[in-house]
Amino acid sequence: MKANVWMGTDSVRVIDVPDPTIMNARDAIVRISTTAICGSDLHLYHGYIPAMRKGDILGHEFMGEVVEVGPQVRNLKPGDRVVVPFPIACGHCSSCQRGLYSVCENSNPNAGIAEKVMGHSPAGIFGYSHLLGGYAGGQAEYARVPFADVGPLKVPEDVPDDQAVLLADVFPTAYMGAEMCDIKPGQVIAVWGAGPVGLLAAASARMLGAERVIVIDRFPYRLRLAEEHAGAETINYDEADVLDTLNEMTAGRGPDACIDAVGLEGHHGNAAMYAYDRAKQATRTETERPFALREAILACRSGGVVAVVGAYGGFVDKFPMGAFMNRSLIMRTGQCHVQRYTRPLLDRIRRGDIDPSFIVSHRMPLRDAPKGYKIFQKKQDDCTKVLLTV
Amino acid sequence: MDRVDTMLLPELDGPVPTALPRTLGLLSLALGVGALVAPRPLARLTGVDDSPAAQAAIPAVGAREVVHAVGLLSGRRPAAWAWTRVAGDALDLTLLGRAMADRRGERRRRLALTTAAIAGIAALDVAAAIGAGRARRARARVIRMEVAVTVNRSPAEAYRFWRDMENLPRFMAHLESVHVDDLRRSHWIARGPAGHRVEWRAEIVDDQPNRSITWRSLPGTRVPNAGRVAFVPAPGDRGTEVRVRLRYAPPAGALGRVVAKLFGEEPEQQVRDDLRRFKQVLETGEVVRSEGSPNGISVRQQAMQRPAQPLPASRR
Ligand SMILES: NC(=O)c1ccc[n+]([C@@H]2O[C@H](COP(=O)([O-])OP(=O)(O)OC[C@H]3O[C@@H](n4cnc5c(N)ncnc54)[C@H](O)[C@@H]3O)[C@@H](O)[C@H]2O)c1
Ligand SMILES: [Zn+2]
Ligand SMILES: [Zn+2]
Numbered sequence: 133m134k135a136n137v138w139m140g141t142d143s144v145r146v147i148d149v150p151d152p153t154i155m156n157a158r159d160a161i162v163r164i165s166t167t168a169i170c171g172s173d174l175h176l177y178h179g180y181i182p183a184m185r186k187g188d189i190l191g192h193e194f195m196g197e198v199v200e201v202g203p204q205v206r207n208l209k210p211g212d213r214v215v216v217p218f219p220i221a222c223g224h225c226s227s228c229q230r231g232l233y234s235v236c237e238n239s240n241p242n243a244g245i246a247e248k249v250m251g252h253s254p255a256g257i258f259g260y261s262h263l264l265g266g267y268a269g270g271q272a273e274y275a276r277v278p279f280a281d282v283g284p285l286k287v288p289e290d291v292p293d294d295q296a297v298l299l300a301d302v303f304p305t306a307y308m309g310a311e312m313c314d315i316k317p318g319q320v321i322a323v324w325g326a327g328p329v330g331l332l333a334a335a336s337a338r339m340l341g342a343e344r345v346i347v348i349d350r351f352p353y354r355l356r357l358a359e360e361h362a363g364a365e366t367i368n369y370d371e372a373d374v375l376d377t378l379n380e381m382t383a384g385r386g387p388d389a390c391i392d393a394v395g396l397e398g399h400h401g402n403a404a405m406y407a408y409d410r411a412k413q414a415t416r417t418e419t420e421r422p423f424a425l426r427e428a429i430l431a432c433r434s435g436g437v438v439a440v441v442g443a444y445g446g447f448v449d450k451f452p453m454g455a456f457m458n459r460s461l462i463m464r465t466g467q468c469h470v471q472r473y474t475r476p477l478l479d480r481i482r483r484g485d486i487d488p489s490f491i492v493s494h495r496m497p498l499r500d501a502p503k504g505y506k507i508f509q510k511k512q513d514d515c516t517k518v519l520l521t522v
Numbered sequence: 523m524d525r526v527d528t529m530l531l532p533e534l535d536g537p538v539p540t541a542l543p544r545t546l547g548l549l550s551l552a553l554g555v556g557a558l559v560a561p562r563p564l565a566r567l568t569g570v571d572d573s574p575a576a577q578a579a580i581p582a583v584g585a586r587e588v589v590h591a592v593g594l595l596s597g598r599r600p601a602a603w604a605w606t607r608v609a610g611d612a613l614d615l616t617l618l619g620r621a622m623a624d625r626r627g628e629r630r631r632r633l634a635l636t637t638a639a640i641a642g643i644a645a646l647d648v649a650a651a652i653g654a655g656r657a658r659r660a661r662a663r664v665i666r667m668e669v670a671v672t673v674n675r676s677p678a679e680a681y682r683f684w685r686d687m688e689n690l691p692r693f694m695a696h697l698e699s700v701h702v703d704d705l706r707r708s709h710w711i712a713r714g715p716a717g718h719r720v721e722w723r724a725e726i727v728d729d730q731p732n733r734s735i736t737w738r739s740l741p742g743t744r745v746p747n748a749g750r751v752a753f754v755p756a757p758g759d760r761g762t763e764v765r766v767r768l769r770y771a772p773p774a775g776a777l778g779r780v781v782a783k784l785f786g787e788e789p790e791q792q793v794r795d796d797l798r799r800f801k802q803v804l805e806t807g808e809v810v811r812s813e814g815s816p817n818g819i820s821v822r823q824q825a826m827q828r829p830a831q832p833l834p835a836s837r838r
Contacts, residue, residue, distance in 0.1 A: 153838060
């Protein structure tokens with residue numbers, strides 16, 4: 133089959149690889165119809181996530197048709213149309229049973245190395261480095277889906293791929309970010325990053341009853357999407373001081389909750405600040421550029437929530453612990469426990485509460501994946517989200 | 523020393539290695555006290571009662587013997603103390619040789635007897651020193667591991683799975699097979715590098731249903747080993763804490779090197795991985811595989827991952 137593989141920093145290629153087979157009794161094989169490129173893939177593309185191997189199949193957002201099931205899979209049959217959550221979760225460990233699917237205790241065969249880096253191991257993830265399992269990803273014609281009796285959600289015919297594939301990751305992730313904010317009537321929520329995750333987090337915050345949502349980014353075309361589709365106000369951090377503007381907008385209180393939807397590759401309007409963390413990252417003395425996170429902590433109302441869904445991999449410098457501690461802030465974070473959200477969010481889509489597909493800007497065939505990565509990376513052609521069709 | 527240690531250690535080097543040093547300690551004590559309280563009769567007995575210098579030396583030798591006795595009887599560092607005794611013996615033999623050179627008749631006969639006795643004791647001292655040293659090294663080779671994992675199953679379920687020893691190779695990576703002979707005894711085959719195999723027989727020496735299992739290799743095994751697994755209810759209704767203690771004593775030499783490779787550079791990490799697989803098998807039904815780690819959890823494999831791509835047909 134054809135698959136998009138990681139070849140090194142800033143390099144992916146579509147090559148021929150063997151077809152997947154059932155390796156565990158609870159596996160299924162899915163023939164992929166649509167797969168997506170994610171901001172998380174850019175972290176791999178840029179070489180910021182350790183333990184990638186040349187030849188790793190990328191992709192953790194995919195859907196398609198079940199073509200084969202292992203002997204222990206009874207809920208699915210060939211022909212079913214399914215979307216697959218990106219965290220691989222067994223459904224039986226205590227984490228899974230508490231709904232914490234992205235920290236499944238059994239799905240990372242390389243838990244030993246992950247423990248050395250993170251203390252304990254999170255779940256395995258499709259196409260997301262050997263630290264998180266060494267699983268082949270879904271930017272391919274077929275994928276093996278472990279624990280197929282737990283993860284995949286059957287998608288009814290009336291929900292198109294453009295909407296359904298977003299249930300694999302970005303919509304649940306964004307929704308979880310908004311849910312972490314514990315939104316009460318009258319509250320103001322600020323979102324850093326107007327990528328797919330940030331945009332859908334803003335829309336979710338509105339859906340969950342936020343009075344006002346403020347989205348921060350520097351790309352006008354993305355900020356426009358936030359205004360038009362998420363009912364948000366926006367701040368372009370290239371043009372305005374974010375902390376001042378937020379204080380002004382909230383009459384000095386600060387947002388009640390702040391969502392970091394940027395992650396470890398933050399960008400900073402101040403060249404000197406950017407250079408400091410960029411240099412530390414390049415020399416590997418810091419693994420992240422946590423501008424959005426620092427700013428979110430400083431901006432947040434005292435006693436408020438900082439929800440971190442942007443991805444981090446290692447260590448952060450100059451963490452404003454003083455502000456965090458002295459102002460009684462709460463931080464909530466995590467890779468999304470997608471399995472928890474797929475069904476309720478599918479229902480919301482079908483009820484018409486939300487149409488998450490407003491973030492999709494590009495559709496192209498799988499063979500054009502390298503081009504898709506380039507334009508998504510460079511934010512060319514008003515790119516927000518690339519779907520690859522197979 | 524805990525229960526697993528006391529089960530395993532007698533295996534290491536035949537007879538209990540502290541017996542000979544203790545006997546020698548008692549001998550030292552008797553000699554030393556004798557020399558201190560009755561130097562004159564001792565001088566007569568050994569045939570040096572004609573020399574005032576020798577009569578002065580005897581209490582000094584006695585004091586030295588008492589020091590040896592205290593050291594040996596303390597049970598600490600028996601090898602080192604046995605070697606100091608050997609040094610003392612050498613000194614005594616030198617003195618005796620000199621004394622014998624200028625004596626005749628009955629005194630010379632007594633000196634010869636004393637020399638023979640000291641030489642005999644010296645031989646025992648050398649044997650004790652070597653034996654204690656070997657036991658110490660063997661003991662230092664014993665690998666001890668204590669690893670635990672929490673499994674979301676009841677103690678009874680975890681116990682039942684482990685108690686059927688034939689299940690062990692399903693999660694212990696270095697085992698090729700375990701064949702159960704009867705309720706207590708089993709035959710284990712471990713798979714080493716380059717086709718080397720290490721086999722042994724083991725028996726369950728203590729079995730507390732739903733609580734713990736203790737096993738050890740049978741005497742005569744080349745790689746003595748013992749283990750105990752306890753199944754303790756995890757607090758807060760979170761299943762079972764599975765606590766494993768393992769001891770094994772790799773022999774010196776070539777077999778020892780095979781055994782060392784069997785467990786890799788980080789033996790504890792391997793046991794940790796074994797327990798992770800145990801958890802996977804109990805919680806999910808089998809060992810979880812990925813394309814990068816097609817054989818499931820393994821430290822060795824983590825070091826040399828294949829790319830995350832489906833396996834080629836030749837490797838399935
Ligand atoms: N927690 C999860 O489960 C999960 C799931 C999916 C994605 N993620 C992470 O979420 C993050 C966003 O993903 P995405 O697909 O939307 O990516 P994206 O790259 O499209 O979006 C990131 C946006 O952040 C903006 N940005 C950069 N620096 C900023 C700053 N200092 N202030 C404000 N905005 C800034 C960029 O301009 C960009 O528009 C990534 O880190 C991704 O890895 C996490
Ligand atoms: Zn994603
Ligand atoms: Zn799990």
